[in-house]
Amino acid sequence: MTISWTIFRKELTDAVRDRRTWTIALVISLLSGPVVFLLLSNFVSGIEEKVAKREVVIDHPEYAPTLVNFLQRAGATIVPAPAGYREQLRSGSLGNAVLVPPADFERKLERGEQVEVQAVFDDSHEKAQAVVRSSIRLLAGFNREVGVQRLYARGVSPGVLAPLEVREVSLAPNQARGAQLLFVVPWAALMVAVFGALSVAIDVTAGERERGSLEPLLGNPLSTGALVLGKWGVVMTYSLAIVVLTMAGFMVSMRLITNETMAALMQLEWREVAIFVALLLPFAALMAAVNMLAATFGRTYKEAQTYVSYIAMGVQFSAIVPVFLTVRDAPWQWFVPAVSQLTVLMRALRGDPIGPMDLLIPGAVCVGAAAFCLALQARLLERETIVFARS
Amino acid sequence: MIEVAGLAKSFIARRGGTRSVVNAVIDVSFRAQDGRITALLGPNGAGKTTTLRVLATLMRADRGTAAVGGFDVAGDPVAVRAQLGVLSDARGLYTRLTARENVTYYADLRRVPRGECAERLAMLADLLDMGELLDRRTDGFSSGERMKVALARALIHDPRHLILDEPTNGLDVTSTRALRRLLRHLRDRGKCLLFSTHIMQEVEQLCDEIVIVAHGRTIAHGSAADLCRAAGAQDLEDAFVRLALGAGGREPAAAAPAQEHA
Numbered sequence: 251m252t253i254s255w256t257i258f259r260k261e262l263t264d265a266v267r268d269r270r271t272w273t274i275a276l277v278i279s280l281l282s283g284p285v286v287f288l289l290l291s292n293f294v295s296g297i298e299e300k301v302a303k304r305e306v307v308i309d310h311p312e313y314a315p316t317l318v319n320f321l322q323r324a325g326a327t328i329v330p331a332p333a334g335y336r337e338q339l340r341s342g343s344l345g346n347a348v349l350v351p352p353a354d355f356e357r358k359l360e361r362g363e364q365v366e367v368q369a370v371f372d373d374s375h376e377k378a379q380a381v382v383r384s385s386i387r388l389l390a391g392f393n394r395e396v397g398v399q400r401l402y403a404r405g406v407s408p409g410v411l412a413p414l415e416v417r418e419v420s421l422a423p424n425q426a427r428g429a430q431l432l433f434v435v436p437w438a439a440l441m442v443a444v445f446g447a448l449s450v451a452i453d454v455t456a457g458e459r460e461r462g463s464l465e466p467l468l469g470n471p472l473s474t475g476a477l478v479l480g481k482w483g484v485v486m487t488y489s490l491a492i493v494v495l496t497m498a499g500f501m502v503s504m505r506l507i508t509n510e511t512m513a514a515l516m517q518l519e520w521r522e523v524a525i526f527v528a529l530l531l532p533f534a535a536l537m538a539a540v541n542m543l544a545a546t547f548g549r550t551y552k553e554a555q556t557y558v559s560y561i562a563m564g565v566q567f568s569a570i571v572p573v574f575l576t577v578r579d580a581p582w583q584w585f586v587p588a589v590s591q592l593t594v595l596m597r598a599l600r601g602d603p604i605g606p607m608d609l610l611i612p613g614a615v616c617v618g619a620a621a622f623c624l625a626l627q628a629r630l631l632e633r634e635t636i637v638f639a640r641s
Numbered sequence: 642m643i644e645v646a647g648l649a650k651s652f653i654a655r656r657g658g659t660r661s662v663v664n665a666v667i668d669v670s671f672r673a674q675d676g677r678i679t680a681l682l683g684p685n686g687a688g689k690t691t692t693l694r695v696l697a698t699l700m701r702a703d704r705g706t707a708a709v710g711g712f713d714v715a716g717d718p719v720a721v722r723a724q725l726g727v728l729s730d731a732r733g734l735y736t737r738l739t740a741r742e743n744v745t746y747y748a749d750l751r752r753v754p755r756g757e758c759a760e761r762l763a764m765l766a767d768l769l770d771m772g773e774l775l776d777r778r779t780d781g782f783s784s785g786e787r788m789k790v791a792l793a794r795a796l797i798h799d800p801r802h803l804i805l806d807e808p809t810n811g812l813d814v815t816s817t818r819a820l821r822r823l824l825r826h827l828r829d830r831g832k833c834l835l836f837s838t839h840i841m842q843e844v845e846q847l848c849d850e851i852v853i854v855a856h857g858r859t860i861a862h863g864s865a866a867d868l869c870r871a872a873g874a875q876d877l878e879d880a881f882v883r884l885a886l887g888a889g890g891r892e893p894a895a896a897a898p899a900q901e902h903a
Contacts, residue, residue, distance in 0.1 A: 253750060256749040256750055257750075260735075260738070260742075260746045260749075263737075263738065264735055264737050264738060267737040267738075268737060458733075461733035461734075461736070462731035462732060462733030463731070463733030463734065463735060464731075464733070465729050465731040465733075466727065466729055466731060466732070466733065466791070466794070466795070468699060469697050469698075469699065469722060469725070469727045469729070470722060470747060470751060471719045471720075471722040471723040471750075471751065472750055473719075634699070634700050634701075638694075638700075
């Protein structure tokens with residue numbers, strides 16, 4: 251243990267003096283929160299504002315005063331369509347549907363004929379989708395109102411045409427609606443744990459080989475197990491510090507940047523932060539061990555970077571699996587690192603209850619896998635091909 | 642004392658997709674006494690570095706035995722490392738640490754008390770003329786300066802045995818002289834010193850005992866005078882050429898490239 255502590259202290263000093271690595275880590279961890287929250291909140295509020303404002307864009311509103319009147323009564327603001335609106339729709343600069351009533355709208359309506367009103371939109375722009383739906387829903391409202399009036403005029407009950415009256419009662423808590431999109435938040439936190447201490451992990455393994463200090467180091471009376479443990483301690487400390495800093499960044503961003511809409515969509519209070527940290531600590535410990543193991547095969551820093559980038563890529567992809575799964579919260583998800591963390595974190599943000607098993611099982615899997623990686627690395631360092639192979 | 646008997650070590654070399662066996666060491670035997678400087682003299686690829694790596698417990702021999710201070714290198718590697726100082730051909734330092742921190746790190750790994758470490762480092766700095774280097778970060782050190790730090794690091798626990806792999810490689814005259822001064826000082830204190838080299842001048846100036854190794858085998862051993870007598874040569878260089886490279890002085894093609902092992 252004394253040996254591991256000595257190695258830990260030395261590697262920590264070494265890492266702290268590596269100003270470049272240190273600065274990058276600090277910037278990543280402190281900026282990821284504000285950046286993610288700024289983007290998300292901009293995205294969410296953009297949609298919400300337009301829907302809330304209920305802006306309805308009409309080409310030649312003067313053709314359809316009855317429709318305009320209805321829309322205004324429904325709380326919508328009428329915006330005349332700009333010239334060349336089709337181009338603007340395609341480019342995404344106009345993120346709404348443009349309603350195009352015919353010139354004889356009023357005449358046809360009066361006669362009780364069916365009037366064709368075009369709703370022109372481009373829903374390949376994601377932001378536009380909600381607003382377009384809202385405009386079209388308003389048209390359906392107009393349909394209903396006029397239809398009901400016509401039925402009454404003919405002495406028919408509107409119930410004849412609508413045998414079902416559907417009233418939506420959503421049981422999803424506030425957070426559930428936003429959490430779909432908000433997987434970005436736990437995913438970003440997870441990625442910080444993957445990438446945060448990468449350079450330190452490479453430096454203490456392949457870096458040691460590249461600079462020719464591994465051979466003399468192993469000439470000391472120490473076990474490779476103690477050596478690996480000391481080095482892992484530093485990579486993990488680094489990683490944990492970055493995770494904690496990132497979470498602090500998330501908390502601050504949540505308070506400063508986020509608008510009310512996002513706050514209503516997502517729960518990120520002390521309880522959630524505690525769950526994040528409890529899940530990310532063992533995950534960071536595992537990533538430290540995995541990255542070190544992969545980097546041990548590298549004879550140079552550059553070679554090791556290639557190996558760890560494969561791992562990082564694998565984790566990146568597997569972490570987003572739960573987002574696309576049709577089967578949610580299946581038992582196997584608990585046992586796959588990255589997948590389990592993301593699944594539980596998304597549930598926490600959704601406001602679902604989190605039990606002790608949700609934290610213990612993913613944590614135990616990470617700790618077990620980390621121990622395996624460290625033991626393997628200790629064995630590798632006894633191999634002549636690892637100690638003496640140089641580029 | 643360092644004793645090596647019937648040592649053999651081979652590697653699998655992969656070149657261009659084909660695998661071949663390289664016999665780096667075939668049969669090396671010698672004894673390095675305490676209070677003496679013993680040289681392993683041989684051409685490049687003779688098996689010197691491999692022999693030293695086996696002694697440093699970093700490689701396992703296929704056959705034969707090796708012991709340092711009575712401890713078998715395969716049976717009790719930790720005990721061997723504890724009483725051995727090694728200056729290998731890899732002299733990597735931690736460039737973000739100062740020379741003092743580099744040396745102190747090894748002292749801590751060997752559990753040398755801090756006070757003792759400071760005293761010994763002051764003495765080594767004096768002998769190696771590296772006082773002004775101690776508190777500088779080792780980034781940008783010259784090869785001579787790096788060698789001095791690596792040597793101080795190898796000696797900080799005051800080992801009874803010291804092995805050095807081609808220690809004067811890339812050193813200027815001043816550094817070489819500082820190194821020789823230190824090695825003599827250590828010999829006079831009764832240490833057992835073993836170093837590998839292919840430089841005749843160094844051997845003549847420093848060594849009490851010479852072990853000539855070629856093609857992975859011990860060819861001859863004795864003092865410089867013994868070897869000259871045995872080869873019927875005027876000087877050590879002639880004796881070496883006759884003994885190690887054959888009467889014609891040509892190096893056989895099958896020399897085992899131990900140092901190229903990758």
